[in-house]
Amino acid sequence: MDSHQHTISTPQSMSGRGLFHGVPVNLTFLPAPANHGIVFRRTDLNNAEIPVSVEHVTKRVRRTAIKVGEASVDTIEHCMSAVAAHAIDNLIIELDGPEVPAMDGSSLPFYETLLKAGIAKQDTPRRRLVVKTPVVIREDDAMVAALPSPDPGMQVVYELDYTGVSKVIGRQLKTFDLDDPEADYAKEIAPSRTFSLEAEAMAAQKAGLFPHLTVDTALVIGDDGPLGTNEFRFDDEPVRHKMLDLIGDLYLLGAPIQGRIVAYKSGHPMNHRLVRELIKQHEAARLKDLAHHHSVLDVRRLFRMMPHRYPMLLVDRVVEIVGDQRAVGVKNVTINEPFFQGHYPNTPIMPGVLVVEAMAQLSGVLIGQSLEQVGKLPVLLSLDRVKLRKPVTPGDQLMLIAEAVKIRSRIAHMHCRAYVAEELAAEAQVKFMMVDDEAE
The missing domain is CATH 3.10.129.10 (Hotdog Thioesterase)
Structure with missing residues (x-):
């Protein structure tokens, strides 16, 4: 794991429609100084800024959104997954709408745009969160956990189980080491798209969501496979996308993780809970250490x-x-x-x-x-x-x-x-x- 912070070298822009509401939006990545963190800036709302932090997460269905005051940004997880994969610590993300553009439903367009921008090393040391003791989040039969690991980076294991729900998806298992130089996020994880079962997609459109999407432009899975002209990019594309989401959600920490992440049927709310518990553990350990230090002021x-x-x-x-x-x-x-x-x-x-x-x-x-x-x-x-x-x-x-x-x-x-x-x-x-x- 690189010990220095990173930003990008040059601004880069992209445009598209938001996934859930279909609103056209222009997005621009801008360099940021050391220790700035990742910040979204709503240019349509007097440049209101929303730092990427779990404390700013606001409740949304099937996506991660952040909000400060009246300014919010929806569906940040695909973009944040690409930012995490590039190990970018400091970045300004300007957009002129309420939702990050969906592009093709994967993180690949964001990854490639950031690659084009160039990754710039900064002199400031990079912070990281080392998992010292296990943290386990459970909800019904779903689970996500962070475990200590002697390896320097973050290893992710995700098991997706649609047994009894979709025979096409069934049970899928994927492992990936985000910091392994031989692992290729751009090829193995980034192309995987967000997906929906046919019944879910039809109900969502009746509720007014995804108005601009069709079975040819979104990955909708029926009883026999993808509908329309779509095909799976991987045999196990659904579990790869769940892993993509998890990587993006974990970057709400504001720092990379040294540890092993194990997930079973976990979604965004559970991912957010894990981040909060990791921050709580890290802060408690740090305060305990500080309590034994000599006073700055007695x-x-x-x-x-x-x-x-x-x-x-x-x-x-x-x-x-x-x-x-x-x-x-x-x-x-x-x-x-x-x-x-x-x-x-x-x-x-x-x-x-x-x-x-x-x-x-x-x-x-x-x-x-x-x-x-x-x-x-x-x-x-x-x-x-x-x-x-x-x-x-x-x-x-x-x-x-x-x-x-x-x-x-x-x-x-x-x-x-x-x-x-x-x-x-x-x-x-x-x-x-x-x-x-x-x-x-």
Whole structure:
């Protein structure tokens, strides 16, 4: 696996109709700087940007879609599969419609367009997610799992079982190593097309979907095989396409995987769940490691940076600061906390408002790293999307994370989370108004 990040060398464009709604759309791939990530840009919506991340996945049937605010992009999985196969880390994908063009229903047109654009190596090291412990997602008889592997890349095993549903498809099994230099994604996986059984296709068109498609332009499988003039490109084309989708969905991680992926009858929602669990595992392991590191800021230095004092100082130490973008802090919760005397005497639970306050205090430390905020005091302005997911009790260690969404001269907007071990205890969007610090 290459240890450097990659983007493309030159812009390249393609046009087509969206798979589900048939809306014409123009798409352009553009280079992006290191650590930018993959971002879709809706040029028809004032250049609204939607980063490719599982946190932006929105519910859709039989496809992967992402949404930020009112801007969304549907059916990104075929494009993202080609991006993953090229090991591209940083890319802007402009389009002037709500859905990625379907082209022929495979990822090959995207793969070839990116190949034409040229892959450019960047100096920045590439991040990757190493599967340390097994993660298994089950739903009825379907399953998808990520397992540790000593090999450097991602190996995928997919079993598709249409026994009793379609004798043409039946049971199919495919293995593929995405990072094996001898494996050929362009020949083995990319040409496989999205497919539908005849009954499913007819019901979908009655519901107003796929209005522009016919049995000659889409792979529709009847009792005896593909309908119309279509033929299978591979004897096992359906399972290859399911693998194509899985590779695209897993790139919602924002980084390549080192591990072995095993799937049985898995679809997009289960793939998304696996990504979320992998992120949760990775974040928990990273926070556990950080908790044992030396402090960047201990409580004595925090006294010099923050106006809070006992009993309202709710950050014990800061273990990581990344510029003015991200901070990680620790709050050790003990039975000696004064609020436990009344909340509640027989069942001590840290008040949720104080968990939020701890996150807000860490945000203040991060805001203070910005040169624009020298001599300023962040005063809480608003709280949005506050969710308290787990009680915090004596003996817990709260790992606090504050990430900057936007920091300006008058307003700061932060995304905050608090974890206990591997579990998310709380999260919130916090906004501050910057006022002059009279102590300066």
